[in-house]
Amino acid sequence: MKVTVASLFLLILCSVNASAQTCNCAEEFQYVKDKIEKNYAGFRDKVNPKTRAAYQQSSIEILAKARQVTSSPYCISLINEWIGFFKDGHIEIGRNRLSDYKFVKDQEKLVQDVEKLALEEDDLTRLKNSKDISGIYWSKDSTYKVAVIANKNSFRDYAGIILESRIKAWKAGDVIMELKQQQGALKGIVYDQYYTPENVTLKIGQNRLGEWQRDGTVNDRIEKIPDADVSGKLLSAQTFYIRIGTFNQRNAKGIDSLILFNKDVLDKTPNLILDLRGNGGGADFAYRPLIPYLYTNPIKTVGPDILSSADNIAGWAGLLIKNDLPEDQKNFIREKIAAMEQHKDEFISLGADKDLVLDKGLLFPKKIVILINKGSGSTTEQFLLAAKQSKKVIIMGENSAGVLDYANVRDIALSCMPYALHYATSRSRRVDMGKGIDNVGIKPDRPLKAGQNWVTAAQEYLEK
Structure with missing residues (x-):
């Protein structure tokens, strides 16, 4: 029909x-x-x-x-x-x-x-030739191909219907977007791969809705970022490239394995590009293997305080059942839970201000470029604060996400709906020092523009 x-x-x-x-x-x-x-x-x-x-x-x-x-x-x-x-x-x-x-x-x-809407071939033909907001679009990473159609209810003016998806959870005909037109933009929700609605504002551009690109058109300004969680390759005799898409604790072993596997190359290659674009964070211990390669002098770290409410204590206790958490981290958590129990509804120290001192830094690499963008946040920003203190490191790209002052996220299930509330349980003492970064981010030493190939720009900078 x-x-x-x-x-x-x-x-x-x-x-x-x-x-x-x-x-x-x-x-x-x-x-x-x-x-x-x-x-x-x-x-x-x-x-x-x-x-x-x-x-x-x-x-x-x-x-x-x-x-x-x-x-x-x-x-x-x-x-x-x-x-x-x-x-x-x-x-x-x-x-x-x-x-x-x-x-x-x-x-x-x-x-x-999940709402489902069917489209006939003549509808798709019309959408392919559309010049207005309605049309067929691809997500930035080409994960989804959607048909955006005019479809009103009290919440929306447009619906985005899945045509193709690399995520198995989403099938053709599923409604993944619900958007209302407001002042040159579409505002509403886009559902993630777990069917959770995320509030979005998509600016209406020529052949674009935010970062969604109209099918059949090309946006040369967008460089495709590798989607691998961890990978490495030799770009030239002078430069090695490492891509780390997440510092999630489940990726810690992969990061460690990559460093060990490429140790001989890293120990003789003068330049390193570390690509952390879109790395939204994870666990601090995941980036430990990288520290010796960037270390040149003691690294100063400002610690956080944790709010010891009953829910926060329960949230931290839940980490102890995770199999991918190292035993030393579990022992640390047990100690903090015991301290939190003694100081209910107070802030207690989660970690002292300290200097990380290694016996000596490694000779190679001699220069390191770290690529960051607005998707680089949380634990990644904690790593960047350490990396910025190295004489080897230069940060390139755009300001990071700016989501570190309040961290150590824990979850609470909602009372009825099938979702959970994720929220920060700790507060950095940088806030009291006037050194907070939330909503600002970490500024790169050398900004890069969207029209550039950032990996090429970093390599040229290092090898010139």
């Missing part, structure tokens, strides 16, 4: 009604608000005498809207709007990582609620 605008409208109404949740959005919002106020390490900084009135007004407005919402994704979008008050990338609603069983059950529920 051919899908007309009218029939599409009826389909979406039926779909929204069919997927309406029994969960109460207002109650879920109040639950999240209470958890943030009790457990988020940055709450006392962000809600102060100057901002308290604005915070209270925002909360009142969101609560009033929540009472009118019945859809689970739309409720999460509303809660994310409220979370935006804190301007902290370490607070978000995401997938439930607390247990494999809970994660699987949540995913089963979310799969059932």
Whole structure:
């Protein structure tokens, strides 16, 4: 059956009604608000005498809207709007990582609620020739090919329908985008690979919606970043290249193995390019193998304090069941949990300010370029603060994400909906020193532009 605008409208109404949740959005919002106020390490900084009135007004407005919402994704979008008050990338609603069983059950529920819309061949032909917002687009990394169609309900003006996906979770016909046109942009939600709605603003450009590119057009300004978690290759006799896509604890062994496997090359190659673009962080111990290669002098580190609330204690205790966490890290966590138990609802030191001193640095590489962009955040920024102190290192690219002042993220399952609240439990003492980086990021020594090939630019800089 051919899908007309009218029939599409009826389909979406039926779909929204069919997927309406029994969960109460207002109650879920109040639950999240209470958890943030009790457990988020940055709450006392962000809600102060100057901002308290604005915070209270925002909360009142969101609560009033929540009472009118019945859809689970739309409720999460509303809660994310409220979370935006804190301007902290370490607070978000995401997938439930607390247990494999809970994660699987949540995913089963979310799969059932995925909206589906069918398109006929003549609809696709029309979209291929479209010159307006409607059309066929590819995601920046070519993971998704979607058809963006005009399709209104109370939340959206446009829907993005999967045509092709490299992520098995998403099938052809699934609605992955819900967007409303506002002031030269499309605002709304794009669902991630775990079906969690993420609030987005996509600027409307020529053949582009944000970083989504219209099918059949080319954007020469976007350089494709390797998607490997860890890889390395010799670019020339003078320069070795390492790509690390994440410092997630599960990638720690891979990083260590790559360094060991290429030790002979690293020990005689004068230049190293370390590509950390899009590396959103992970665990500090994952970057340990890199430190000897950049070390030239003692590395100063400012430690964080942790808020010892009951939920935070439980969150940290949950790390002890992870098999990919080294035993020395588990012993450290046990010590901190014991200290937190003795100082409930107080900030305690998670780590002292210290200088890292090695016997000596390695002769090679002699020069290191670290590539960063706005996707380089959290633990990656902690690594960058250490790397900047080396006489070997120059950082190139664009400002990092700026999400480190409040860190050590833990999860709390939502009270009803199949998601979890992710939030920061620690606060860096750099904040009191006036050296915070949140919402600013770490500035590169040499900025690079989108039109450049950054790896080539780094190699040319090192070898000139």
